[in-house]
Amino acid sequence: MNHGYTYQGALAAAEVIRWRIEDIIGGEKRLDFSKRFMPENLARVEQLDFLNDEERLILNQIRGNAYLCIFGLVEEFILPFVIDHARSQVHGDDYPMRAFLQFAGEEAKHIQLFKRFKCEFEKGFGTQCNVIGPARAIADAILAHGPLGVALTTLHIEWMVQKHYVDSIKDDQELDPQFKSLLRNHWVEEVQHAKLDTLMVDALAKGRSEEEKLQGVEEYLAIGGIIDGGLKQQVEFDLDAFERATAHLLTDEEKEQFRQVQLQANRWTYLGSGMTHEKVLETLESLTPKARQRIESISGAFC
Numbered sequence: 001m002n003h004g005y006t007y008q009g010a011l012a013a014a015e016v017i018r019w020r021i022e023d024i025i026g027g028e029k030r031l032d033f034s035k036r037f038m039p040e041n042l043a044r045v046e047q048l049d050f051l052n053d054e055e056r057l058i059l060n061q062i063r064g065n066a067y068l069c070i071f072g073l074v075e076e077f078i079l080p081f082v083i084d085h086a087r088s089q090v091h092g093d094d095y096p097m098r099a100f101l102q103f104a105g106e107e108a109k110h111i112q113l114f115k116r117f118k119c120e121f122e123k124g125f126g127t128q129c130n131v132i133g134p135a136r137a138i139a140d141a142i143l144a145h146g147p148l149g150v151a152l153t154t155l156h157i158e159w160m161v162q163k164h165y166v167d168s169i170k171d172d173q174e175l176d177p178q179f180k181s182l183l184r185n186h187w188v189e190e191v192q193h194a195k196l197d198t199l200m201v202d203a204l205a206k207g208r209s210e211e212e213k214l215q216g217v218e219e220y221l222a223i224g225g226i227i228d229g230g231l232k233q234q235v236e237f238d239l240d241a242f243e244r245a246t247a248h249l250l251t252d253e254e255k256e257q258f259r260q261v262q263l264q265a266n267r268w269t270y271l272g273s274g275m276t277h278e279k280v281l282e283t284l285e286s287l288t289p290k291a292r293q294r295i296e297s298i299s300g301a302f303c
Contacts, residue, residue: 003282005195007095014102014192021113024185025178031124035176037064039168044265050254055246062129062241063265064179065121066234069131070270071161071186072114077139078154079107081147085200096199103196106189117182127245130237132230142223148204148212149219155201155283156220158194160274161187198283205287213287217294224271231266235259272302 031037036057040046043063045056086100122128132138142150165187169180205213239258243249250258274280276299285292 003195003198005198007093007099007196007199010192010195010199011095011099011102014099014106014189017188017192019185019189021109021116024181025113025116025120029178029181031120031178032176033061033124035179036060036174037176037179038067039172039175041168042067042164042265042269044261044268047261048254048258050250050257051248055242055248058245059238059242061125062238062245063262065118065125065129066131066238067269068114068117068182070234072111072118073131073133073135073138074157075107075111075114076135077142077150078157079104079111080139081143081150081154082107085147099196100200103193106193110186110189113182113186125245127241129241129245132234132237138226138230141226145219145223146216148201148208148216149223151197151201151204152216152220152284153223155194155197156274156277156280158190158197159277159279160270161190162194162279163273163277164269194279198279201283202286210288210290214290214294217284217287217291221294221298224275227270228267231270232263234266235262238262267302272299275299275302 036043038060043060045051045059045063048056048059051059082100082104086097086104089097089100142153165183169175169183169187172180205216208216235258239250239255239262242258275295281292281295284295
């Protein structure tokens with residue numbers, strides 16, 4: 001695949017853009033609960049016409065909390081996976097090992113950042129908002145799949161982050177600046193992770209037959225099924241948190257509409273936006289055109 005990514009380039013970029021958790025959260029850097037956290041393209045709260053403006057704002061913030069917490073959760077499977085891949089590079093070229101160790105260190109930092117965010121959110125929001133988990137159980141379920149399937153899932157997540165920030169977050173001036181800052185700092189490091197993931201998929205696919213590559217794609221889809229099951233549960237958690245935060249008990253009809261709209265919003269956010277990303281599709285096609293065709297044939301259900 002002629003993508004032009006190199007370990008040296010990713011490592012050099014990572015060393016320039018490095019940031020510390022203490023510089024972007026805590027102290028006077030606080031969330032503003034009078035503002036939206038998430039762009040409407042991802043939150044999709046405006047479609048719920050039985051909510052008033054204040055209730056839509058609250059639901060938007062509930063979605064924002066889940067968004068960062070879920071990223072922290074998925075990075076708990078990415079971290080050990082990347083460390084294992086780095087270990088395989090110990091006796092080879094120094095640059096891949098260093099680049100993947102840098103990648104792993106940044107993922108560990110992101111997990112810590114999102115835990116700090118969760119504490120800040122809970123103090124300011126005032127209502128407990130549950131998020132799917134536990135992280136270890138989800139990580140174990142995902143890591144039980146073959147390495148190519150896990151690598152494709154990781155690639156999907158990294159390019160998904162790029163799409164969300166560039167297409168929907170970067171130019172939205174109505175979002176809370178503090179929440180947006182956390183997303184920007186997360187995004188700027190994930191840019192290099194997406195490149196390293198592409199190189200990882202290349203390495204893992206090398207020497208595999210077309211049948212083995214397609215099996216990796218099926219495992220990627222199976223992991224997507226695990227994620228989709230979690231998203232259904234997250235919608236229930238968000239519904240419960242919304243009712244407790246607003247004291248607005250929805251009717252059965254309103255609950256059904258809430259579930260339909262918010263499940264599709266979550267599916268687009270975490271599944272569709274990655275499955276349709278051109279960089280993900282290019283990587284799949286580089287494995288075999290059948291891989292891209294397989295994903296394109298089903299991705300519409302998550303958009």
